Amino acid sequence: MSSTTISARRGPMAILARTGRMIMPAIVLFWLAMAFFGYWVAPYDPAGIQDADLFEGMSRKFWLGTDYFGRDMLSRILAGARYTVGISLMATSLAVASGVLLGLAASAIGGLFDAAVSRFLDALISIPSKMFGLVLVAAFGASIPVLVLTLAVIYLPGCYRINRSVAVNVAALDFVAVARARGESTLYIMIREILPNMVGPVLADFGLRFIYVVLLLSSLSFLGLGVQPPQADWGSLVRENMPGLPYGAPAVIMPAIAIASLTIAVNLTIDSLFGRHARDGVR
Amino acid sequence: MEPLIDIRDLRIRARTTEGHEIEIVKGVSFSVRRGEVMGLIGESGSGKTTIALATMGYARYGCRIAGGTIRIGETEVTRLDGKGLQQLRGRKVAYIAQSAAASFNPSRPIMAQVIESALIHGLMGEAAAHEKAIGLFRAMAIPQPETIGNRYPHQVSGGQLQRLMAAMALITDPDVVIFDEPTTALDVTTQIEVLKAFKEAIRDRNTTGIYVTHDLAVIAQIADSITVLRHGEVQEIATTPQLISNPAHEYSRKLLAAAEPALRPSPVTGEASVPLLRVSGMSAGYGLVGPDGMPAVPVLRDIELTLGRGRALGVIGESGCGKSTLARVVAGLTPASRGTVTLDGVDLAPGIAGRSREQLREIQLVFQMADTALNPKVPIDEIIGRPLTFFFGMKGAERDRRVRELLDLTHLPASVRDRLPGDLSGGQKQRVNFARALAAQPKLLLCDEVTSALDTVVAAAILDLMAELRRELGLTTMFISHDIKTIRAICDDIMVLYSGRVVETMPAAALETGHHHPYAGLLLGSVPALRTDWLETTPAASLQAQGVPPALSSAGCAFFPRCTRAEPGLCDTAVPPLRPLPGGIEAACFRLGAD
């Protein structure tokens, strides 16, 4: 609130910030592309044992060294993106889609329906997520569809809560009252009046939710409950290369760096895209 | 004599969201002599608050003072550094904002906050500051001046909080006080008390002030001279009597005309026609319905009303009295818990679900805030076209043609059709709001505070539109407002609500004459008139009961605690029924019409 608040658009910090704004989305896009094409882009066969030592360091030939079988780490990480990013994307989409749908319905129908759904999902949220995942995976086996569903169910309640509160705020606005007074159907009010005003917050929530899912999937895999060999996501890569820790092998740290780069990049991208937008998306 | 405040060629620039700079205050100059009050008046966006804040060396977020000088006494404000500004603010210049609630910290007692600036500036000891604050409370006519300081902000009323904020501003004996719309958020009956307190404090202390408002009648009571602003430029500077009686500038004349809205000719004449809407024995509220059939938060009780075809009924009352709820009940949005709503002789179901599409079409609502009444993500032609499709199945070229007709009817250019509501001005949005309601070809139009969020000149144009629509379409309207002047301008009948009950009904012509219910009388007398001596002469200023009201017994008259004519033993034992008085007035008061 003073005359000096006009934002400084010069100086090293500003340049850094501006480059940061470009780099973060680029990293996100890169990992997204790898989820689809990583297997083919990889320089070596991710499963093929190379003519190399176990836990080799970084070299011209093997940029990120080799793993406990002497396989090329770079290829394995690129190929692993398919599982980490792919599974997380599917699970997040499922959770967010159902969360939006239920939140919308709860706000538009209200009353008993709202109360019932809210109570049920509140009960679900009180179960610790890793424990819940563990039980489901133990019961149904760790196939990819089970993982996707488990992750989606775990994150649905949080998703529902956010989307319900956004939807309820929109539903309280006068244009919704006008539509109701006209006699419009609940479905019309949900889809045409409320939903378009939720886009910003929903997308921002999607991004944040995606990060949680990546982290939970990675920890499940690290515990051996996630993606099963011979398939390997980044969490499994950390797990299987743990014996290389004493040798300071890049094979242990590189998959972890991949996880970190993905989550941080998504987070910062969301911030710059929706940070302000999401907050005043609903007034 | 050298003026105390001297502003010369003040320029303030703001950075838009797209990043380029625009000038929002364009070379404004005026000066204020010691002991005088300068009024700044203009529509929203004219730069009033920006200028007032600049007097304290503040520029709002994204703004900067780009040129000119601001001198207060010996001090050149634009040259002060951070420390100098701190010395200035609170000590030499004090600020009273529109929302006192936002200016007080809810978690600290009032007294500590009132004396804070005196302690910070080291002007006096704590005991002396207390003493002084209590004196100021008394000067502001705040009830229980000795003890009110121990309360928390949420424990006092809005009008009291506004006066407490004035006490907070005056505690350091500032040279200059800036009032920024300090009564705009208050009901008229509260506003009058606050205005009186301000005026007396200003007179007794010989305070120099800048008073910002959009309400000409209010400023006429307080200011010695007035600066009329528009688009960041001065239109006219004149003494208050001169501006009111003989404005020189074209725009000042417009403001003046809008401040006292002219009566719009009514298409109906004489007594009631065939009733279109009848509400009887209706009670309604919010929350879960209890075993006695009443909701947890009862809002309206035993409402009776009849609205003749083609007539306009004005519903007036202070905020929270249930006006909007009445409109919602008639529209079916808030189902009545008791009583009936009858349209054209047919009883309507309480809720929307029980009403036919035809019945829904016949009643249309227009809301106050065009910002929230129009879906920001839907283009205008879809907003207006949807009722056409929904009720009449119109499509394609036919619908398009009708949308154009409706835009024409509401005096909007056809080019707005593919815009989003955010691209339109406040007045245009309100017209779209009307066009959407008219698209349904309703019999009854419910207008809830449709002009309240608009600047007076824009509001006047909307009133013209409404009068035109009534004339051309023969619409029956219920016009809800807290502002009696707008109601008087376009309504045939008036209904006064107090605390969820009808306390008076009357033909609009009986407004100025006749005996009124004590609350209606207070309401009428509290509306500032456009003359400088109104505040001194209005009887309403002495109508407010002082002292502590007794606890409201739900059995008695709701106005009992505030009523100067109240008779304990009579008024607090039963609810007074509506009884006819001369001049077509009906009032719910034991002390009227009985004898």
Ligand SMILES: Nc1ncnc2c1ncn2[C@@H]1O[C@H](COP(=O)(O)OP(=O)(O)O)[C@@H](O)[C@H]1O
């Ligand atoms: N949805 C709601 N739930 C509970 N109380 C409400 C709700 N809407 C309004 N109220 C209360 O009903 C009373 C009347 O409100 P309203 O009809 O909006 O008054 P007005 O339009 O005269 O200002 C107020 O006390 C308000 O707080």
Ligand code: SF4
């Ligand atoms: S009934 Fe009594 S308390 Fe109520 S308005 Fe009349 S005189 Fe006042």
Ligand SMILES: [Mg+2]
């Ligand atoms: Mg209202």
